[in-house]
Amino acid sequence: MTQTPDECTAVEPAAADAAAGSTADPADPIVRLRGAAFGYAGRGRVAGLTLDIHAGEVIALIGPNGSGKSTLLRGLLGLAEHLGGQVQVLGTTPTRARQGIGTLPQADTRDAGLPVSLRQVVAMGLYRELGPLRPLGSAGRAAVSAALQRVGLAGVAGRRFGELSGGQQQRGILARALVSNPRLLLLDEPFNGLDRENRDTLLELLGELRAEGRTIIVSTHDLEIAQKACTHVLLLSAGHSHDQPGHPAGFGPIGEALTLEAVEHAFHDMTVELDEHTVTTSRETE
């Protein structure tokens, strides 16, 4: 990952889309942002993003609540509004790139009550390619089985998704993200609420995915995960007031950019403590 100066003036999203176009070169970065801003209802929630993420890099996305981590991940999928700057994902626009991206949204955004089996949940990861009404076919079924095997859940494939433990559901959603063999994975706090065993399993899996050369952006508050599984860190800081968008506070290889000073800078109005492996924060005014 290289950090470049914010040399590109913001352009209209439509112009950025046209620029992204179909001229993708395999050597191009997987994600290229130039002064990018994302938000909702016309209001920027994260802005000033200028960076390149290259194939095989695993980025830990760290920042206080509300700094825009989820908004950035959603922006890369075309699900949050692109409000300025240039955005290129897999050589094209986020919306067009979406099919090539595996995602794991935050646990609280999922509907675990749906009457579907784990196998059906994982198969949903193929519907963007297949279309929802097309049968999976033998290749699709084999991909679903392989993804379930990979996350250690082959034995519970037929169980109703909502009956699985939180850790199993999380691994199931990761299988859904992996089933289409994506080049880019966007994982939003995949370790939240996991017990030690599930956390270790996921950490090991992340290491394997990294070794395979996949590009991954993973938001986390867990520094041990950042240090063990990631090659780079992007620190986001919240705006100084509620009206201001979050913005980058540090960016680079883990060994250089993930320091206590940098984390304190990102969590600027909070007291930061690093326990065994987690960033714990409290408001200075508390």
Ligand SMILES: Nc1ncnc2c1ncn2[C@@H]1O[C@H](COP(=O)(O)OP(=O)(O)OP(=O)(O)O)[C@@H](O)[C@H]1O
């Ligand atoms: N769908 C939405 N519509 C409007 N505002 C939103 C929406 N989702 C998030 N926001 C707002 O955008 C800001 C950034 O939120 P976001 O969820 O991206 O932060 P985050 O860094 O991921 O936080 P957390 O660590 O709590 O998940 C917050 O002020 C939040 O209230």
